Amino acid sequence: MPDRHIVKSYDRDLEAIQALIMKMGGMVETAILEASQSLENRDEELAERVRANDSAVDELEERVNEEAARMLALRQPSAGDLRTVLTVMKISANLERVGDYAKNMAKRTGVLLQMAPIDGSSGAIRRMSMAVGGMLKDALDAYIQRDAELAEDVRLRDHEVDQMYNALFREFLTFMMEDPRNITACMHLHFIAKNIERMGDHVTSIAEQVIYLVTGEMPEDDRPKADRTAIEAPKV
């Protein structure tokens, strides 16, 4: 039964890649949460650790790409299996980007710890990070369980992250106008907030891949639009 043999080793290969994706996902989730923790607790050591850990995520992405390319070359997957392998590659690329944003956030935390803290900002940033971390966890669960409904829920939750970002943008503007000594810190904090908002976009993209994998169709782009600060001047 050579066919069955091929099918089985294909499944085994795919499971091995999925295990890498899950490992990557766990590491990236930790990075998001620890990056915001390091900011809130003014913990430079933790920020340093988040920065250092990112190379392990990058390595995992490379391994996923290599394994996926090997599968494509050796197993000549059918249309459905091919879609799965390509999805896996896209998901790992998105995870790598989210990890990168967490690393950048930790880098900026190092800079921010040299300045006076801005009232209430680190709590708001931690809340945003937790929202994105939760979305990421659910997006990966949705992938493993091939659960399009859960993936759709993740996609809709990105709107809340966008709203948190928009509120923070206005808050930072106000702080800067009140006291020019806040400007440098607020510029960095704003970057961090924008990075988390972008993480949310990448997680949404993972959720959309899951929907595509399960239903065969990409979701319509009826999601409320991301960053309102780009299309309306904030009223401060």
Place this chain on the structure above:
Amino acid sequence: MPDRHIVKSYDRDLEAIQALIMKMGGMVETAILEASQSLENRDEELAERVRANDSAVDELEERVNEEAARMLALRQPSAGDLRTVLTVMKISANLERVGDYAKNMAKRTGVLLQMAPIDGSSGAIRRMSMAVGGMLKDALDAYIQRDAELAEDVRLRDHEVDQMYNALFREFLTFMMEDPRNITACMHLHFIAKNIERMGDHVTSIAEQVIYLVTGEMPEDDRPKADRTAIEAPKV
């Protein structure tokens, strides 16, 4: 000669995909330049056009993905050909992201045109855009000609874009500190500058794909590090 027949249709398929990539590249290059032009000339109509044109880029990316998946499924490419197809998919993903940044830039231009201009900023942003546009053109030329040397040159030029960004970051901080009425406009301008810097990163990633395609190895990450504002507090 069935083998030869397969090889020929493979080449034809690949050429068709490469033509799509070139078309995408041309559109994205135009978008970068027109977005900065619309800001400099305070041309709202042009900004609107850049925003509207981005969906055509997105459609091209989808077509590249579909064609590439079809090739993988039908042609069972060899290791080298597989690498080419996967590279093409990555290049189109990068182009789509650059196009997205140009669209965001044009959106923000719409907002900025409602405010008083900030001295000298739009010229500096146009220069950054032109540098990235030139890098993009050369990265795609390097791809078509399989020219690893030209790709390496593109990769090194990204450092200049990073320096332009760092200089602008400091300039915007100064403007904001001098007069709080500049804060909102400078926040948007800073976003635009950061988006162009990110475009440069994506173009660099295209150049790295070309190097990988030609030499079989990704370049060592010895490139001078991107955004210095994240690791050292700017001295203003």
